[in-house]
Amino acid sequence: MDRQQEYVLRSIEERDIRFIRLWFTDVLGVLKSVAIAPAELEGAFAEGIGFDGSSIEGLTRVYEADMLAKPDPATFQVLPWRGEENGVARMFCDILTPAGEPARSDPRGVLRRAMDKAAEKGFTFYTHPEIEFYLFQNSSPEDGLVPIDRGGYFDHVARGTAHDFRRDAITTLESMGISVEFSHHEAGPGQNEIDLRYADALSTADNIQTFRTVIKEVALQQDVLATFMPKPLVDAPGSGMHTHLSLFEGEHNAFYDPAGQYQLSDTGRAFIAGLLRHAAEITAVCNQHVNSYKRLWGGGEAPSYVCWGHNNRSALVRVPMYKPDKGGSARVEYRALDSAANPYLAFAVLLNAGLKGIEEGYELPEGADDDVWAMSRAERKALGIRSLPNSLREAVEIMETSELVAETLGEDTFEFFLRNKRTEWEEYRAQVTAYELQRFIPAL
Template sequence: MDRQQEFVLRTIEEHDIRFVRLWFTDVLGTLKSVAVAPAELEGAFSEGLGFDGSSIEGLARVFESDMLVRPDASSFQILTWRGERPGTARMFADIRLPDGRASMADPRNVLQRVLTGAAKAGYTFYVHPEIEFYLFDKKPASGEIPVPVDNAGFFDHVPHGTGQDFRKAAIMLLETMGISVEFSHHEAGPGQNEIDLRYADALTMSDNIQTFRAIIREVALEHGLFASFMPKPLAHQPGSGMHSHVSLFEGDNNAFHDPAGRYQLSQTGQQFIAGILHHAPELSAITNQYVNSYKRLWGGAEAPAYICWGHNNRSAMVRVPMYKPGKGASTRVEIRSIDSAANPYLTYAVLLAAGMRGIEQGYELPPESEDDVWNLSDQERLAMGLRPLPASLDHAIHLMEESELVAETLGEHVFDFFLRNKRAEWAAYRDQVTRFELDEYLSLP
């Protein structure tokens, strides 16, 4: 037993923790949980805890359903929001096969494999996400339009506002869970909020994002509200993105930083961006995994729909933020296409794989886009060589199907299940008759 595991067992005893929840994520990013008694933890650390994997989306087929969850002691946290005595704690868990091997169907393992590959090349991948979501008065019944908690706008200060009180309570809980917050504010849409998490390595951050979503939903319920990470819940209003600032470090040195480079961006940073741009269409089914995601991308309001990069250009898919003089560690790349409902493990895995492919094969960075891409005409965008992102989930699926990079990154099991699931989602959506169609076409002659 290692020191972290010993620390967990000692902390559980000292804080009278009676329930330990092991958290893991299915292929679509839904958080799963199984409770284990403290007395069983030592065995769970060494051998894992058995469960029926065929009941979880994408983990296993019925005839190979026996799986194990093995807790990661480094992710241990007491669930302070529950306020229970005796207390409750949680750890993220890795999914294992009965023989102890890592499950190729575990999204956390998908990311770990890509991070291991980057580490062999000398890199550590860091992420800083800006997570947007909506707050509604309540969860709407089927057919009802959700009602936002306010009509405020971007950066609005609302004295004694519901959203303001909500963000304060959520941030306090996040901090007690060891998740540092950099900024929080009201976003552009009514009832829309944003909370930015302080940077961390990609695996820790993916765990943090899953914890963040759970805390946001819990705090919303405590306030009598409903929180939604749906990419675009309201027509004619901004969608919710998860803009992610990313960087590669070689030890203590930022591999993206070069004081002599344009925007202080190194050749490594340029090649990383080039990899993201080159492979962006085939990654979209992962970074924007729902039918609704494409209503955000193609609905304007600063959501990127065209594949380009720019310096401080918020209409671009990839942005190079302004460099802070004397702070080389802050040089980074912002990827703006990701939506708030993405599975963070798979999303950061494919983005890192694409960026690393750009570095390994020396991709050339295309010219910078300095214009507001949304205000250009189709002819102007064509002349500038700006390719569009997929316009629908169906389009994104077809591009992913042909992607060697995504297949290699996800592994055969996750790749095949994800595509089957998304084809079924598109078929179900295509079968619907919407209110728009009824209003427009029911009275056709």
């Protein structure tokens, strides 16, 4: 038994933890959980806990049903909202086959494989997400969605519910060892943003899953409705998860070159070129719901076009400004991700797209200095600026032909994801919407 496992067992005894929740994520990004008693934990560390994997979305096929959930002791944290007495803790799990091999369709394993590939090239992959979400009143369905306030970007709403909400959420996150960098009111009514401090991509993905749970728990405590739906309101901005990406070689930031344009190294430029060339292919993973495309094409600084720029917030990829003497902060920001994405799969395809650019020596096109949304179609065409997919159907059709995404996700996950998203599109397409009823019933 290693030191981390010993620390967990000792902490459980000292803190009177009665239940340990083993967390893992299905292919669609939904958090799953099974509780075990402390007496079962040593066995779980040694052999894992068996469960029916065929009952979890996309995890395995019926004739390969038996799977093992093996807890990662490095992710041990007490759940503060469960109270001090009869405490509850959680750990994330890696999913294994009965033979002890990593399950090919475990999203955490998908990201780990991509990070291992980067490590073979000497890189460690770091991410820093800016997570947006909406808070609505817990009103009756007849009232529709009623935002908790009418605030806007960076507004200080006197005695606002959002202040207390963000404070309680951040206090809970930090008590679980998850560092928060910024928090503020976003542009939409009732819309908020909390930014997590950068960490390696696997830790960040675990933190995002914990973050979503914490936000929902605090919402229940405060009798409000929290949602990560990409575009809940027609006339307000959608909720994105702009994510800052960087590669390190040991202590050195591989994206930093003091002599480069914008102090960006050749490695950083090739990484951006990979993100741009493969952007359309990875969009279905980064924006996996039919509603995601109403955010991407709904304005409000959502990126619709494949281009990059220095501090240009209309671009898909942005190179943020940073202090010249802080080369360690060199990074790129990918702006298409939304808050409902599966972070494990999304980070995996982003990493592999960037690595492909480095491996193949992709040339970075000219950056976009102007507002891309304000350009005409002819101007964008002249500059070679392509569009992102404008619907889940288009995104899935493009992803279907992508060798990069197929290789990253693995055959089983790739096929399940495509099948599930085709079904989602068909179900969505069959709906008769309120818009259609309002427009056509009186007129036709």
